[in-house]
Amino acid sequence: MSSRRSRSRQSGGSRITDDQINDLVSKLQQLLPEIRDRRSDKVSAAKVLQETCNYIRSLHREVDDLSERLSELLSTTDTAQAAIIRSLLMQ
Amino acid sequence: MDKTSKGIQTLSTHCSYKTKFAFRFLRSLMKLKKQHQPISSSSSSSMELIHKRSQRIKMLAYSSIAHAAGPRRAWSRAILFKLQSRARHHYFTRKRSSLDSKTKQKKILKNKRVMRNHNIIRAGSTSRVTRETKQMKKLREIVPGGKEMDICSLFDETAHYVKCLSMQVQVMQAIADRFSK
Numbered sequence: 001m002s003s004r005r006s007r008s009r010q011s012g013g014s015r016i017t018d019d020q021i022n023d024l025v026s027k028l029q030q031l032l033p034e035i036r037d038r039r040s041d042k043v044s045a046a047k048v049l050q051e052t053c054n055y056i057r058s059l060h061r062e063v064d065d066l067s068e069r070l071s072e073l074l075s076t077t078d079t080a081q082a083a084i085i086r087s088l089l090m091q
Numbered sequence: 092m093d094k095t096s097k098g099i100q101t102l103s104t105h106c107s108y109k110t111k112f113a114f115r116f117l118r119s120l121m122k123l124k125k126q127h128q129p130i131s132s133s134s135s136s137s138m139e140l141i142h143k144r145s146q147r148i149k150m151l152a153y154s155s156i157a158h159a160a161g162p163r164r165a166w167s168r169a170i171l172f173k174l175q176s177r178a179r180h181h182y183f184t185r186k187r188s189s190l191d192s193k194t195k196q197k198k199i200l201k202n203k204r205v206m207r208n209h210n211i212i213r214a215g216s217t218s219r220v221t222r223e224t225k226q227m228k229k230l231r232e233i234v235p236g237g238k239e240m241d242i243c244s245l246f247d248e249t250a251h252y253v254k255c256l257s258m259q260v261q262v263m264q265a266i267a268d269r270f271s272k
Contacts (some may be wrong), residue, residue: 063149071148
């Protein structure tokens with residue numbers, strides 16, 4: 001019963017072609033630093049998705065570390081530098 | 092000083108994602124610095140202060156990147172919605188008005204009723220991605236707003252999200268280096 005419903009929805013809406021998905025996966029592949037450097041075209045979609053998840057998680061971690069670092073620096077940086085940056089931003 | 096002023100001139104003419112983000116993020120950082128003047132002397136309280144401020148800075152960074160990306164992207168809309176509802180919830184819990192938070196929770200639960208069937212591809216197709224794999228589920232959890240997308244938009248949004256995230260890290264790194272000199 002549910003398969004019939006899904007099939008009718010499939011024909012009504014946009015059909016997802018294999019080529020479309022392959023294009024999107026290869027586009028993702030180009031963005032990942034590890035796979036892009038390895039230069040192999042035979043990376044499976046599952047691996048690309050796995051690497052994407054890992055890459056996004058590592059980027060989140062880097063943002064956390066950088067915010068900590070910026071918070072520390074914000075308390076120690078001298079007011080003259082901050083004033084310069086603020087004046088440049090106001091222009 | 093000349094180099095930086097020339098840099099600022101190019102900022103105003105080429106408004107790419109990067110410059111939009113850098114501009115917005117720097118401005119909010121400076122506002123934050125103005126608000127909290129360093130006064131504490133004991134190390135423990137200042138560590139807590141630093142950690143609390145780093146959480147604030149992280150939220151500012153994500154807000155800046157979502158604003159720079161614009162409302163045309165589903166992931167940026169999801170981030171902005173999350174930040175706004177968090178701010179609203181914070182405001183309402185402070186006001187101790189339980190009625191509003193309850194109605195807001197009902198609204199959020201209604202939006203979560205996802206169309207789970209729009210990922211099913213025609214049976215018998217021989218593509219390598221035919222069903223909702225484990226990795227796709229993980230991706231949906233990580234990418235903001237990923238739970239309600241179909242496969243094509245999920246991949247598309249993920250690609251854009253990765254691009255903007257790496258740019259965010261790049262800019263934050265440059266700012267931190269600049270400050271630490």
